[in-house]
Amino acid sequence: MKICLVKTSSMGDVIHTLPALTDAQNAIPDLQVDWVVEQAFAEIPKWHSAVNQVIPIKIRHWRKNLFQRQTWQEWQAYKKQLQSTQYDAVIDAQGLIKSACLVTKLAKGTKYGYDSQSAREGLSSLFYDEKFTIPYQQHAVDRIRQLLAKSLGYPVPTQIGDYGIAGIFLAKFANSSQNMTAYNPYIVAIHSTTRADKHWNENYWIEIIKEITALQIEVHLPWGNLTEKARAERLATVSPLAKVLPKLTLTELVQHIANSQSVISVDTGLSHLTAALNKPNIILYGATDPKLIGAYGQNQHYLQADSMQNIKPSQVLDILRTENAI
Numbered sequence: 419m420k421i422c423l424v425k426t427s428s429m430g431d432v433i434h435t436l437p438a439l440t441d442a443q444n445a446i447p448d449l450q451v452d453w454v455v456e457q458a459f460a461e462i463p464k465w466h467s468a469v470n471q472v473i474p475i476k477i478r479h480w481r482k483n484l485f486q487r488q489t490w491q492e493w494q495a496y497k498k499q500l501q502s503t504q505y506d507a508v509i510d511a512q513g514l515i516k517s518a519c520l521v522t523k524l525a526k527g528t529k530y531g532y533d534s535q536s537a538r539e540g541l542s543s544l545f546y547d548e549k550f551t552i553p554y555q556q557h558a559v560d561r562i563r564q565l566l567a568k569s570l571g572y573p574v575p576t577q578i579g580d581y582g583i584a585g586i587f588l589a590k591f592a593n594s595s596q597n598m599t600a601y602n603p604y605i606v607a608i609h610s611t612t613r614a615d616k617h618w619n620e621n622y623w624i625e626i627i628k629e630i631t632a633l634q635i636e637v638h639l640p641w642g643n644l645t646e647k648a649r650a651e652r653l654a655t656v657s658p659l660a661k662v663l664p665k666l667t668l669t670e671l672v673q674h675i676a677n678s679q680s681v682i683s684v685d686t687g688l689s690h691l692t693a694a695l696n697k698p699n700i701i702l703y704g705a706t707d708p709k710l711i712g713a714y715g716q717n718q719h720y721l722q723a724d725s726m727q728n729i730k731p732s733q734v735l736d737i738l739r740t741e742n743a744i
Contacts, residue, residue: 419507419570420451420505420506421442421449421450421452421505421506421507421508421509422451422452422453422454422473422503422505422527423435423439423453423454423509423511424454424508424512424517424521424522425453425455425511426454426459426475426477426512426517426521427459428687429462429687429688430687430711431512431558432459432462433462433581433691433693434558434690434711435511435562436462436465436582436583437559437562437580438559438562438565438566438567439466439468439566439582440579440580440582441567441572441575442468442570443582445567445572446570446572449468450470451466451469452469452470452471452503452505453471453472453473454473454474454521454525455474456474456476456477457479460472461667466581466582473496473499475520475521477516477520480492497524500521500524500525501525503526504527505526505528506527507527507569507570508525508527508528508530509530509531509569510522510530510531510545511531512538512542513531513537513538513542514537514538514539514542515539515542518531518541518545519545528548529545529546529548530546530548530568530569531543531545531546531548531550531565532549532550532552532565536551536552536554536561550564550565550568552564552565554710557709557710557711557712558711559579559714578716579714581695581715583694583695584676584694584695584696587672587673587695588676603634603636603679604636604638604679605638605678605679605680606640606674606675606678606680607637607653607681607682608682608684608686609649609650609653609684610641610642610645610646610684611684611685611686615704615705616684616685616705617726618684618726618727619727620649620652622729622730622731623653624653625731626734628656628657629735629744630744631656633744635659635679635744636661637657637660638663638674638678639653639660639661639663640663640671640674641663641665647662668691671688675688675691675692675695675697676697679743680698680699680738680743681697681698681700682700683699683700683701684702684726685703685705689713690713690714692713694715696715696716697717698717698741698743699713699717699718699719700721700734700737701718701720701721702721703722704722704724704726704728708720721733721734721737
């Protein structure tokens with residue numbers, strides 16, 4: 419069976435789709451999935467064994483460069499790739515008008531999606547041949563698992579969802595020339611996010627880093643842009659065991675997280691990647707409700723307050739001790 423899966427963004431939303439693919443692959447052994455996704459997140463679907471082809475789309479970029487010739491050349495190339503296959507099912511897990519119009523409508527095959535009461539943008543349901551009521555008051559992972567099950571005709575599994583990627587990264591590490599004895603023990607501190615109200619006080623990060631490095635455990639600080647790099651460099655000044663990572667690809671960063679003892683994270687896409695690896699993860703929530711869109715999986719610890727500044731370093735340290743990470 420060949421299906422086209424539409425889930426274009428954001429990073430967390432793309433990651434939340436992986437357990438549904440694992441369900442579908444278990445139910446339909448010959449499943450082949452082509453996944454339409456924003457170019458920035460094209461690495462993620464490639465990690466799952468059910469994915470045959472990734473079809474990158476650049477809606478955000480094209481919208482900003484609408485009148486450039488290259489934009490229209492890229493659009494035509496994308497459209498040709500999308501329409502080169504007749505699918506048994508086209509499933510729009512995004513539920514937006516743009517995904518329905520620019521992807522689902524153009525793909526060849528019976529189209530499935532959320533109904534007008536269940537989609538993020540109800541008008542998107544006008545573009546589907548079959549549509550389903552899937553209540554909002556549950557985690558995003560479970561909603562997508564239900565959508566694929568209803569679209570492809572198998573029962574929704576009752577066990578917790580499996581992202582289907584943790585074993586890949588652990589196997590890569592085990593089979594490489596390196597092993598854990600080549601590393602000093604380290605914890606990854608994911609300190610950056612796009613929204614100001616999701617940031618944690620730098621003085622709190624400094625307190626955490628001092629406590630962890632005093633135990634001869636390194637703290638590794640990733641970054642994605644120059645602002646984040648500058649913050650990582652400020653935090654790293656408190657201890658020689660606090661290390662600013664080099665610029666890594668998404669796949670390289672996931673491998674690094676997979677080899678860590680634990681992760682401390684603000685609410686960002688990388689916290690969802692950590693959850694997908696079943697890595698112990700302490701996630702700090704102030705602006706969002708983790709019950710609906712929090713990190714989904716094993717070993718995920720939520721610390722939630724009405725403001726990020728009301729989450730104290732002592733709470734994080736208590737969980738690290740409970741997990742035997744320090």
